[in-house]
Amino acid sequence: MALIITDECINCDVCExxxxNNAIYQGDEIYEIDPDKCTECVGHFDEPQCQQVCxxxxxxxxxxRPETHDQLMEKFVKLTSKS
Structure with a gap:
């Protein structure tokens, strides 16, 4: 699954x-996550780093947006391939 940022966000700027994957960006009111770029840090780290610092x-x-670990890994490969 991709991650989302809820309305409880205080715009503290630590997650971005x-x-x-540069999936986190400043939205109109709070930070948002581009689900097409979010891999829950699969391929990079064992845990989603944004969750760790929030x-x-x-x-x-x-x-x-349910996604399996394999789907997240496929997304990671696509995002990091040099094509």
């Missing part, structure tokens, strides 16, 4: 630089 725990899995 932690994302190895002080308000507002980055859950997106229930509308």
């Amino acid at each position: 630089p932690e994302c190895p 002080p308000v725990d507002c980055i859950p899995l997106d229930p509308d």
Whole structure:
């Protein structure tokens, strides 16, 4: 699953630089995650780095985008391939 940022976000700016896929960006009101770039850090780290640094725990899995570990790995390969 891709991750989402909920309305509890306090715009503290700590998650954005932690994302190895540059999936996190400043939205109109809070930070947002591009689900096409989010791999939950699969391929980079053992745990989603944004979740690790978030002080308000507002980055859950997106229930509308179920993805298996293999699908996340495929997305990682596509994002990091030099084509």
